[in-house]
Amino acid sequence: MNILFATSEAVPLAKTGGLADVAGALPKALNELGADVRIVMPKYEEIPEDSLLEFRLIAEFQVSFGWRNQYCGLLTGSLNGVRYYLIDNEFYFRRRGLYGYGDDAERFVFFCFAVMEAVRFMSFHPHIVHCHDWQTGLIPFLLRTRYAFDPAWSYAKSVFTIHNLKYQGLFGMDLIKELTGAGDDMFTPDKLEFHGAASCMKGGLVFADKLTTVSGTYAQEIQTPYYGEGLDSLLRCRSGDLIGIVNGIDEELYDPMNDNALHTPYRSSLSRKRKNKMELQREMGLSESADVPLIGIVSRLVEQKGFDLIAAVLDELLQEEVQLVVLGAGERSYEELFRDAANRYPQKAAFWLGYSDRMARRIYAGSDLFAMPSKFEPCGLSQLIALRYRSVPVVRETGGLKDTVQAYNEYTGDGNGFSFANYNAHEFLFTMKRALCAYRREEEWRRIVENGARADYSWSSSAKAYMNVYAQLLIDRKESEQLWPVIS
Structure with missing residues (x-):
């Protein structure tokens, strides 16, 4: 079971919020259950130099999107037993901070295209690509459109996790059309269009094979107008593919008995x-x-x-x-x-x-x-x-x-x-x-x-729930292979 986590942040390399904690800790728990989970993310300036010592350059290639043809370096290294891949482009990612720039649309469209191309150089064929939040929302869209018949992605399935529906990656429709090269037929209300703008998150919500979010109650809440951020009707339509799996924490990382920041270690005293x-x-x-x-x-x-x-x-x-x-x-x-x-x-x-x-x-x-x-x-x-x-x-x-x-x-x-x-x-x-x-x-x-x-606050039970989601997709994938065998 080969799973590629595509994320805009992950501990211990770069973090702005809970997404990084999840993307850093969940792969470890999944690997312990027998999966081969690897993480791909941007190579930010924020990444500590001592962490980069663990990485080596394995490929250099060009990424074409819109009218652009941009350099991309691919680095790999292992941290805490998990293999990471870093997408390197200094024009887009050698900056202070992770988000909040005027060209964020271009930066993360590049990242999505770069992930699609980087798989060719990984010696790792993903059975499933697991995408997180709007920054990676266009990967399921690309997988179903531009890369639908690409041998590097043959029979791959996608999972899209909503960490916070409020942040949707909304940009001008003409800009996203130009960046992705997609036609007008992809910018309709049932696809990427959202109230006159283009939504990167809808790329995941519409095109991913399975949707997850980070708790069972939130999965129900976002199907209502109050919590749905204008996407509740779409989420109700996809309710059969939407599952809520509560997050865990890394209990080794957060252990009051072994925390150097504390004055006095303790367990239950x-x-x-x-x-x-x-x-x-x-x-x-x-x-x-x-x-x-x-x-x-x-x-x-x-x-x-x-x-x-x-x-x-x-x-x-x-x-x-x-x-x-x-x-x-x-x-x-x-x-x-x-x-x-x-x-x-x-x-x-x-x-x-x-x-x-x-x-x-x-x-x-x-x-x-x-x-x-x-x-x-x-x-x-x-x-x-x-x-x-x-x-x-x-x-x-x-x-x-x-x-x-x-x-x-x-x-x-x-x-x-x-x-x-x-x-x-x-x-x-x-x-x-x-x-x-x-x-x-x-x-x-x-x-x-x-x-x-x-109570158990580890990733153990949640990781098993994700494994069940992946297993269902692999059954679907196997059926596809039997119907449409690979021509070599």
């Missing part, structure tokens, strides 16, 4: 965990106390994450006996919100602007509660990491948050966190106060933490 809380309080300038409940937030500061709810009740929340530590960057209004709170409540609130992996891990380890009141959340990895570090999540019941956080029931003792259903600020505040009350009852709190500790 709350007393040892609270030593990390006091060290975090000291580092962030808060009042030091093992008993005061500390709420952690590690997030992009954007509306999707529910920060308008927090803004509405932040002063009320900080009247409680509680502390808050926030790490993130994003919309200026939310950055100002937490900066102002830290100034007005210097002993209770602290804000770290930007991102630091070290500080994120210290917040997971030092917090008692972890807040994620998201408006929508395809899966979310932060709540899984929080549970791994024995921090109790407080979430809204949406997407992967609903699938992974079970509300605590004080009558049965079941549940690993606290949740609320309606997108309402005071419902969030009420839920947070309920969690704070539980924290003050030591035995009850210990039970909630232990409930969270018993």
Whole structure:
């Protein structure tokens, strides 16, 4: 079972969000189940030099798309037991940052064409190409159109994973026509056209053989107008090919017993965990106390994450006996919100602007509660990491948050966190106060933490679900081979 992961980012090479964590960790779990999964991604300037020492150049070739004929280098190397391929073109990828440039359409159309051509030089024939988000959405489209009869891709099938439907890769229709060389017949509402623009994501949604997304609840939500971002009718049409598989985390990477960023290693000991809380309080300038409940937030500061709810009740929340530590960057209004709170409540609130992996891990380890009141959340990895570090999540019941956080029931003792259903600020505040009350009852709190500790947050079960998707496609592929044998 040869699987080629096409992605715009993957740890440990380049990361802006959860996509990189998934693309880096899932192949390892699939390989352990017997697949041969390899990753292809751009060679960004951001990739650390010490990582590039593991790579060697194996091919140089030209990529033709539109009227362009661009150089492409193909490098390969192994990291953490997974083989990576890097698409090298300095004009497109030797820049600071991964996205956000005016020519992103051209950059990632080039990447899609380069992946199609690079297979000729890999000594690896993919049975399945697994594409992730809009940056690779045109690969299933190319596989079904321009490369439909190319021997390098004979009988290959495609899977397209939606990590966040909100980001669709929308560009001018004339631009995508010119870049892809596709005719007008491909830019209709049932193909790449989307409200007068061209959608790279629709290349995956329409043309991939199977669609997946990152939680079962999100798979249902995106088939409704509220969550569907204008694509709900298409997703309902393809519901038979759409499956939700919840993400996991790399439990070796996120292990509070073996995490160099922590002050005190621990597994399930709350007393040892609270030593990390006091060290975090000291580092962030808060009042030091093992008993005061500390709420952690590690997030992009954007509306999707529910920060308008927090803004509405932040002063009320900080009247409680509680502390808050926030790490993130994003919309200026939310950055100002937490900066102002830290100034007005210097002993209770602290804000770290930007991102630091070290500080994120210290917040997971030092917090008692972890807040994620998201408006929508395809899966979310932060709540899984929080549970791994024995921090109790407080979430809204949406997407992967609903699938992974079970509300605590004080009558049965079941549940690993606290949740609320309606997108309402005071419902969030009420839920947070309920969690704070539980924290003050030591035995009850210990039970909630232990409930969270018993769950499996690894990629093991999710990888098996992906293997089932691949297996079905390989059955279809075998039938195609029998009907249309290869002529050599």
